[in-house]
Structure formats: C-alpha cells, structure tokens
Amino acid sequence: MELVKIEKLVDKYLNAETTLQEETILKNYFTGDFVAPHLQEYKAMFTYFANTKDEKFTKTIQLEPKKSKKINFKWLSVAASITLLFTVFVGKPKYDEYKERKQAEKIYAQVTKGLQMLSKNLQKGENAIAQLNTYESKVNNALKLIN
C-alpha cells in the first residue's frame, strides 16, 4: 500500500469520514510489520482496537434466574404475616384471660382489705362491749351487797 494513500486515509479517519472498508485497510496496514515511523501512534491505536476485539465473554449465560433472594423475601413476608395473624388469633383470648385474672386479683385484694378493716372495727366494738359487761356485773354485785 502506497504511503501517500495511507496518509490520505489517516486524515479522513481523523475526521471520521472513512468507510468501514477504508478502516479495514488502515487496520491491516497498522497491525502489519512495517509502519512508517511518522505514523507510529496509529500502530498503538489499531493494535489496541484489534486486541480488544478478541476479548470474550467466557461465562455461560443463564436464562432462568437462579432462585433469587427476591422470591425468598416474598415468601418470607407471607409466612411472617400468617404467623402474625395466627398469634393474634390465639393470643387475643389468652391475653383477655390474663387481663381478667389480673383484674380479679385486684378486686380480691380490695375486698380482703375491706373485710379486714371491718373485722378490726368489729373487734373494737366487741372489746368495748366486754368492758361494759364487766362494769355491769360489778355494778350488779355492788347493788346486791347494798340491798
């Protein structure tokens, strides 16, 4: 390939006016063994382009997504909501029972306290009456003696 022609093509190439065929000519020239010294920079460029085109995607492509985490999360949330519903169903009566018992205990304590107070006061009354009784008998004895 004449150098003049290559130089012309290179100018066109820089202005992005070359066709694919012309670029193939350039590619062949610059990846070849002999490159004119004043065009060395193109050797680097075209060698790089050619090398890069050899890079391959080596992994195998999977079309079916492997069981992705998204699906797991979906089922997890379903399971979680079911568990929640279940606990609410079972838990609600239990909780009510617990609340009831708590209240009953409270009432029981109050009643006991009231009854204790009542019994204390009754005791006081009883003592007073016992004292009165002794007074009365003493008074009766005295009266008997006087009579």
Add this chain to the structure above:
Amino acid sequence: MNQSDFLKVVLPFKDKVFRLAKRLLVSTEEAEDATQELYFKLWKSKEKIADYKNVEAFAMTMTKNYCYDRLKSKQASNLTLVHSNYKEKDTSLDKKVEVNDSVNKVHELIENLPENQKIIIQLRDIEEYDFDEICKMVDMKPTAVRVALSRARKTIREELIKTHNYGVS
C-alpha cells in the same frame, strides 16, 4: 420463540455486549454481571424480540442504558469504580502483544474520554458497526456521531504523541 431459537439470535453478539459493558463499567466482574442481567431481560422480552428487525442494535442500546443506570446508582451510593482488575488485564495484554506501553496507554486514554465518545469509539473502531447502526444505538444524529468520533480519535492521537513524542523523528 423457544430457547434454542432465542439463543441462536442473541448469542452471536454476547461478546460485543460484554465489551461495551466493560468499556462503560470498567471492571470485568461488573461487566459480566451486566451481560448476564441483560440476557435475562432479553429472554423476558423474547416475544417482542421476534418483531425487531435488528435485535443486535436493540441489545446494544439496552446495554448502554443499563450501564448508564448502573453508573448512576453507583454514583448515588457513592461507590467507586474498581480499577484493580483493569491493571491485571493490562499485564495479560502485555504478554499477548509483546510489551507495548502505548497500546495500554490507548486503553487509559479511551477511559478518560467523555461517555458518548467512549461508546462511539467502542462501537466504531472496535466493534466495527456502520454509522446507521451506531446512530440507532446511541440515539444521535449522524453528524453528531461523526463529530464525537472525530474528536475521540484526535484526542487519542494527540495524547499518544504527547506522551511518547512520536512523529518528532
């Protein structure tokens, strides 16, 4: 469209998809993930693919958009690109092509180009698509594509001359 028909249509350009993804995302792993993800997407829209005249151009456009999205989300989450394995690739490239600094330099220079110039030079100089296809893939007017390509080529050449003092023989 069954699986083997689909694969017949889409497998021939898997390397091109991968290389474009790698050009934009830099790291090999990212590019592999992107390629895999893209083929999922293509497989999912396989019914539509049958209607497309140019599946390859469609796939390249998808790749470009997908990589842009990845880059955007990466910027948003403040992750930096992993450059480590691009070094690694350079050394293997070294062995392949006799030690040649300036060839590696080209890689670096393309890396530093603006996004659209990067894509266009990838599509034209490496994948050798014609201008009509490139216009479709990047959704730009032919003149704009030519201007971007010309700029990219000139930048690379000038930088190469600067760093290696070529042409001053």
